[in-house]
Amino acid sequence: MDERARQDFADFAAARSGExxxxxxxxxxxxxxxxxxxxxxxxxxxxHWGRIRTAPEAYVRRIIYREQVSQWRRGARRPETTVAxxxxxxxxxxxxxxxxxxxxxxxxxxxxxxxxxxxVLRYLEDLPEAQVAGILGCSVGTVRSQAHKAIGQLRSVLPxxxxxxxxxxx
Amino acid sequence: xxxAEQMIAGALREIAAEAPAPRPxxxxxxxxxxRRRTARLTAAAxxxxxxxxxxxxxxxxGLPGAxxxxxxxxxxSTFSLGTPVQFRQVASVSAVACPAGxxxxxxxxxxxxxxxxxTGAGLTVTRMLSVRLVRVPYPSSGxxxxxRLTAADARRLETLTERLxxxxxxRCELAIIVRGRVVAAPVMETPIADGRVQIxxxxxxxxxxxxxxxxxxxxxxxTSILRH
Numbered sequence: 001m002d003e004r005a006r007q008d009f010a011d012f013a014a015a016r017s018g019e020x021x022x023x024x025x026x027x028x029x030x031x032x033x034x035x036x037x038x039x040x041x042x043x044x045x046x047x048h049w050g051r052i053r054t055a056p057e058a059y060v061r062r063i064i065y066r067e068q069v070s071q072w073r074r075g076a077r078r079p080e081t082t083v084a085x086x087x088x089x090x091x092x093x094x095x096x097x098x099x100x101x102x103x104x105x106x107x108x109x110x111x112x113x114x115x116x117x118x119x120v121l122r123y124l125e126d127l128p129e130a131q132v133a134g135i136l137g138c139s140v141g142t143v144r145s146q147a148h149k150a151i152g153q154l155r156s157v158l159p160x161x162x163x164x165x166x167x168x169x170x
Numbered sequence: 171x172x173x174a175e176q177m178i179a180g181a182l183r184e185i186a187a188e189a190p191a192p193r194p195x196x197x198x199x200x201x202x203x204x205r206r207r208t209a210r211l212t213a214a215a216x217x218x219x220x221x222x223x224x225x226x227x228x229x230x231x232g233l234p235g236a237x238x239x240x241x242x243x244x245x246x247s248t249f250s251l252g253t254p255v256q257f258r259q260v261a262s263v264s265a266v267a268c269p270a271g272x273x274x275x276x277x278x279x280x281x282x283x284x285x286x287x288x289t290g291a292g293l294t295v296t297r298m299l300s301v302r303l304v305r306v307p308y309p310s311s312g313x314x315x316x317x318r319l320t321a322a323d324a325r326r327l328e329t330l331t332e333r334l335x336x337x338x339x340x341r342c343e344l345a346i347i348v349r350g351r352v353v354a355a356p357v358m359e360t361p362i363a364d365g366r367v368q369i370x371x372x373x374x375x376x377x378x379x380x381x382x383x384x385x386x387x388x389x390x391x392x393t394s395i396l397r398h
């Protein structure tokens with residue numbers, strides 16, 4: 001029984017680790033932190049495998065999101081915890097589309113994890129607000145306000161966010 | 171999607187595409203996960219004792235509910251718990267929060283919503299020989315709460331765990347309940363015969379301490395509980 005469960009788990013991990021690691025990476029912005037996050041989520045999945053084996057991915061994804069947010073919350077009080085590497089910088093007039101994209105990526109990686117998680121769920125995973133709230137364990141109102149604040153923060157770095165290149169040039 | 175949202179989605183996709191290739195570590199995750207699950211409640215005499223390093227004992231003497239110093243027999247030095255602890259067989263587990271008014275209990279062992287329903291089999295413990303907050307050294311790392319049950323409760327727990335061992339999941343799981351929350355739900359692979367119960371899997375001292383203080387009833391500063 002346990003041997004079969006172990007094989008099921010190994011098959012799941014082999015098949016889905018690539019996709020799950022991409023999720024962990026976009027949330028952490030750091031390859032080592034992403035691996036640790038995924039490993040921790042897989043360990044929790046193994047602990048509860050009997051209950052989740054029919055639909056393990058949803059469980060693992062939720063653990064990844066929640067651990068990332070709670071790790072940050074715990075770590076905020078610890079000076080040794082890794083933080084986003086990109087410091088705040090003043091808004092500047094961005095011309096080239098490539099430069100704007102690069103600035104946007106940097107700004108995304110500089111967002112606090114909870115805000116980034118909300119954006120990942122809303123715009124990368126394309127999930128409705130209610131589902132995002134369920135995954136993160138917060139209210140729909142919180143999801144809405146976090147998304148709003150996150151976009152505001154991105155705009156403070158990249159005022160042209162959401163405008164076409166023609167509009168920028170005008 | 172607005173233009174801003176599309177730009178954000180595109181940038182996030184670009185970041186995700188740069189993730190490193192996964193290194194297959196499923197086996198170690200499996201071992202760690204199963205160890206954590208099965209070690210939550212264990213006969214500490216063998217494997218548990220070996221795993222425990224810097225055991226730190228709360229100075230129970232002189233505190234409310236503390237054991238009587240110089241008691242003639244071990245049973246005479248039991249102390250009263252700050253809150254009763256229940257050991258109950260798990261009947262079923264659902265991945266949604268317990269509906270209001272249901273007989274289920276929330277599962278505090280997972281951050282996700284979960285509702286644990288119980289069978290009628292179980293026992294309630296109000297006195298113990300000892301409760302200790304213990305630091306578990308590397309590589310298991312973390313904290314555990316070690317309990318020694320009275321002889322009478324130890325016999326009842328043995329009978330109960332004999333009944334659970336070998337049953338299909340989740341009926342082989344023994345829920346440990348404190349103040350209406352399931353604080354551990356280990357799989358019973360073998361009966362617990364000696365009344366030594368260890369709850370492990372606490373990631374931080376604060377986490378273990380919160381539960382520990384419920385047992386011993388009194389709010390102590392950190393330093394008087396743990397000495398490293």
